[in-house]
Amino acid sequence: MSRERILAAARAALGRSGNPDAGAIRAEAARLVAGADRGRPPRSGTLTERFIERLTDPKVGGTVEQVASLSGLPGAVRAYLFTHNLPASIALPPDPALTALDWAGIATHHRIATDEPVAVGLAACGIAESGSLVFHSAPTAPTLHNFLPLHHIVALDTAKLLEWLEDYATGPACGGRAQPRNVNIVTGASGTTDIEGRLVRGAHGPGFLHVVLFAGG
DSSP, X not given: OOHHHHHHHHHHHTTOXXXXXXXXXXXXXXHHHTTGGGGSOOOOSOHHHHHHHHHTSTTTOEEXXXXXXXXXXXXXXXXXXXXXXXXXXXXXXXXXXXXXXXXXXXXXXXXXXXXXXXXXXXXXXXXXXXXXXXXXOBTTBOGGGGTSOSEEEEEEEGGGEESSXXXXXXXXXXXXXXXXXXXXXXXXXXXEOTTTTXXXXXXXXXXXXXXXXXXXX
């Protein structure tokens, strides 16, 4: 059955005909999120503090550091590689904001392997409520870079932190960016307790997630 026939059958079952009015959809969306604060937990501190608290919670399993600006990312990556005894080689997506940085002493490549030790990326935005990172797909932001490496180092502009998950769904997508074909919301390092109830990191994605926060404005 074609998509059009499926949608027509759904509209008929709901007693509707034709395409829904865009204004009515917006009004319904506004009604659904109205009064959402009533169900939200109390909060304290800044957005950055709340994001760090959630990200570094043992259940989430991320680590974090802060640098003054995006130009400090290569230095943070060098320190991370040294601390974890990792090779000075990273998969780097072809994002001009990243490739323009000074990666002296680190070999970079754009293609990512299934057993890639380290990849470095740039999140579209972050969500303080859950310590989550939002990634948009694009020619300069391949999706596989978020899932194949063992160690994922992600830069995040603190100006692009959102309070709640629904803020991403209802507001401008990460600072007004056009909605991409693919969105991934990643919360912490990958893990599973399927095997004997023991937590195993890296089961379905990176085993280590390190976020480098910077003030980009």
